Amino acid sequence: MNKPWLKQYEAHVPHSLTYPEVPIHRFLSDTVDRHPDYVAMTFNEIHFTYNELNERVNRFAHALLKLGVEKGDRVALLLVNSPTYVFAFFAVVKLGAVVVNLSVGIQGEELARCLNDSGAKAVVTLDLFAQGVYAVIKKTGVKTVILHSVFGLEKGMALDRGVPQPLLFQDLVASAGTAQGPATRVSPEDVAVLQYTSGSTGAPKAASLTHKNVVASVLQSDSWVGISDGGNAAVLCLIPFFHVFGMSACLLISVLKGYRMVLLPRIDLMDILSLMETLKTYRPISFPAVPSLWTAILSLPPEVAREHLSPIRMATSGGAPLPQWAHERFEELTGRRIVEAYGLSEASSATHFAPYPRGGPIGSIGVPLPDTEAKIVDRETGNTECGAGEIGELVVKGPQIMQGYWNNEALTSSALRKGWLHTGDLARMDQDGFFYLIERKDDLIISSGFNIYPGEIEEVLRKHPKVKDAAAVGVPDRIKGQAVVAVIALKPGVEADKQELLKYCKDNMPDYRLPRAILFKEEIPRDPAGKILRRMVRLEALDL
Amino acid sequence: MNELLKELKRKIVEELQLKEVSPDQLADATPFFDGGLGLDSVDLLVLVAMVDRDYGVQIFSREVGEKVFVTLSTLAEYIAKTRKTRSV
Numbered sequence: 336m337n338k339p340w341l342k343q344y345e346a347h348v349p350h351s352l353t354y355p356e357v358p359i360h361r362f363l364s365d366t367v368d369r370h371p372d373y374v375a376m377t378f379n380e381i382h383f384t385y386n387e388l389n390e391r392v393n394r395f396a397h398a399l400l401k402l403g404v405e406k407g408d409r410v411a412l413l414l415v416n417s418p419t420y421v422f423a424f425f426a427v428v429k430l431g432a433v434v435v436n437l438s439v440g441i442q443g444e445e446l447a448r449c450l451n452d453s454g455a456k457a458v459v460t461l462d463l464f465a466q467g468v469y470a471v472i473k474k475t476g477v478k479t480v481i482l483h484s485v486f487g488l489e490k491g492m493a494l495d496r497g498v499p500q501p502l503l504f505q506d507l508v509a510s511a512g513t514a515q516g517p518a519t520r521v522s523p524e525d526v527a528v529l530q531y532t533s534g535s536t537g538a539p540k541a542a543s544l545t546h547k548n549v550v551a552s553v554l555q556s557d558s559w560v561g562i563s564d565g566g567n568a569a570v571l572c573l574i575p576f577f578h579v580f581g582m583s584a585c586l587l588i589s590v591l592k593g594y595r596m597v598l599l600p601r602i603d604l605m606d607i608l609s610l611m612e613t614l615k616t617y618r619p620i621s622f623p624a625v626p627s628l629w630t631a632i633l634s635l636p637p638e639v640a641r642e643h644l645s646p647i648r649m650a651t652s653g654g655a656p657l658p659q660w661a662h663e664r665f666e667e668l669t670g671r672r673i674v675e676a677y678g679l680s681e682a683s684s685a686t687h688f689a690p691y692p693r694g695g696p697i698g699s700i701g702v703p704l705p706d707t708e709a710k711i712v713d714r715e716t717g718n719t720e721c722g723a724g725e726i727g728e729l730v731v732k733g734p735q736i737m738q739g740y741w742n743n744e745a746l747t748s749s750a751l752r753k754g755w756l757h758t759g760d761l762a763r764m765d766q767d768g769f770f771y772l773i774e775r776k777d778d779l780i781i782s783s784g785f786n787i788y789p790g791e792i793e794e795v796l797r798k799h800p801k802v803k804d805a806a807a808v809g810v811p812d813r814i815k816g817q818a819v820v821a822v823i824a825l826k827p828g829v830e831a832d833k834q835e836l837l838k839y840c841k842d843n844m845p846d847y848r849l850p851r852a853i854l855f856k857e858e859i860p861r862d863p864a865g866k867i868l869r870r871m872v873r874l875e876a877l878d879l
Numbered sequence: 880m881n882e883l884l885k886e887l888k889r890k891i892v893e894e895l896q897l898k899e900v901s902p903d904q905l906a907d908a909t910p911f912f913d914g915g916l917g918l919d920s921v922d923l924l925v926l927v928a929m930v931d932r933d934y935g936v937q938i939f940s941r942e943v944g945e946k947v948f949v950t951l952s953t954l955a956e957y958i959a960k961t962r963k964t965r966s967v
Binding site: 627628635820852 | 895896897898899912917918919920921922923924925927928929931932937938939940941943944945948
């Protein structure tokens with residue numbers, strides 16, 4: 336296969352890597368052996384060394400074992416970036432059990448579907464999200480709920496009869512008899528993570544990622560950057576670990592390298608205000624973020640932005656294209672480039688990266704990582720490879736690509752064909768091997784780095800008693816990349832105002848999916864087959 | 880103070896591209912979040928940048944943010960007070 340991108344590789348990047356046959360938690364045990372006293376994580380001025388982290392992981396693993404969690408069982412994590420997430424993640428994988436990595440934004444029916452689809456036996460969450468879990472628990476097979484109590488909210492919870500009583504994370508860790516690692520043998524071929532990603536119809540699907548997939552992905556990204564003198568430098572962990580970008584670029588790279596994770600949870604809106612102080616205090620070597628965060632930070636006065644951003648050696652942006660002005664401003668302030676990356680849940684994290692540290696052409700998602708093949712194929716059949724500059728569907732292949740969708744043969748065979756993952760994204764490759772995203776094939780909206788499928792919003796809106804039909808589209812937004820506009824057709828003879836519908840949305844969907852604007856129409860334009868004509872809807876939304 | 884509030888309303892609508900809102904429609908007591916403008920955390924960061932850039936006032940801690948980003952009035956009061964303090 337012709338790989339024009341190899342000539343873009345920096346001198347420190349090998350064309351191919353050797354991947355050790357190890358489970359993910361080997362990253363942790365190796366770092367504990369090398370640097371037991373390095374600070375592993377900092378959270379609200381509380382610090383844990385790698386040794387302390389590993390001890391708590393082991394204790395929690397034993398507690399899970401006592402509760403009946405065995406190799407292959409699924410354990411859902413519904414957690415923000417916090418020590419509890421890190422303890423639980425490594426405890427689950429050390430047992431050979433599977434992390435069901437769920438966004439804390441999901442709730443109601445969607446949460447129930449994810450728990451049922453994965454067959455989760457246990458849920459680890461915070462007291463803040465416990466109400467949401469208990470609201471659906473009777474519809475699921477969850478037998479154990481473990482809470483990290485932050486505010487003591489569990490004390491005021493009225494639980495229905497027959498549901499499992501919550502167990503406190505703190506009590507379980509304290510009462511676990513040993514801090515030795517569990518004896519479970521975990522194979523690199525075992526499934527480690529079920530990464531949920533919604534489909535365009537709103538039905539949840541989980542990318543099934545093995546230890547081998549995730550280990551390969553982390554090593555590919557690490558070799559790409561090639562920093563070897565970071566010591567116990569800080570990594571700002573603001574991107575949620577429940578997203579593959581955060582799991583890889585923040586959590587696992589840090590543990591591999593022995594970096595200090597500075598955890599910034601985003602429980603409420605005000606948490607974001609700690610960001611500037613945290614940047615100043617910990618002077619991170621790496622800050623993975625999404626374009627909306629970069630653009631917001633880079634809107635600060637130059638001297639303030641420079642002071643906060645100058646220590647960052649590895650500034651990464653992923654999830655959506657970063658505007659040119661943000662690239663230019665960052666370089667002007669720091670003399671370095673923000674490096675863009677492209678990835679998917681189905682690929683454990685990144686498949687493409689702009690060359691580090693020099694960056695890539697503006698608008699490009701970079702080039703394929705070592706051992707990653709990529710090509711553009713015709714969008715109708717997916718069988719014919721396109722030439723340089725031609726637009727088609729991006730397909731990728733490599734050791735980081737998932738095994739398939741959990742319990743979903745039909746979707747798996749449609750997405751994985753002859754070892755190639757069909758990403759659903761339209762893209763082109765230039766003569767030099769740089770790839771450029773053109774648009775998402777499946778009408779995905781990306782706002783503030785969150786993937787939003789129109790179906791997720793439309794399904795909720797159509798359940799409103801006054802709504803006959805609804806369509807959701809993305810429109811350009813200077814800060815967020817895209818914002819959601821909902822177009823609604825009301826049932827005949829009823830009246831509703833936008834505030835009423837916005838409130839309904841706020842009550843029934845996570846904040847990041849909330850429409851920024853609502854437009855009323857008599858009918859939603861559809862083709863003869865009943866499919867929403869999104870291009871027409873988008874044109875109307877753009878006129879707002 | 881009234882002028883500052885008027886100016887803030889215009890800047891907020893512009894900066895956040897609030898398509899459903901015109902500055903004149905905003906009451907002084909409009910909350911930023913629940914049931915008000917319905918902003919998210921990125922919007923908040925954008926406002927922090929705007930307030931720093933245009934008024935030289937930094938709101939980089941949640942303790943201050945919780946008191947200041949309540950309504951348009953509380954933000955205007957804080958800017959007016961902090962600017963005054965600085966100029967003394």
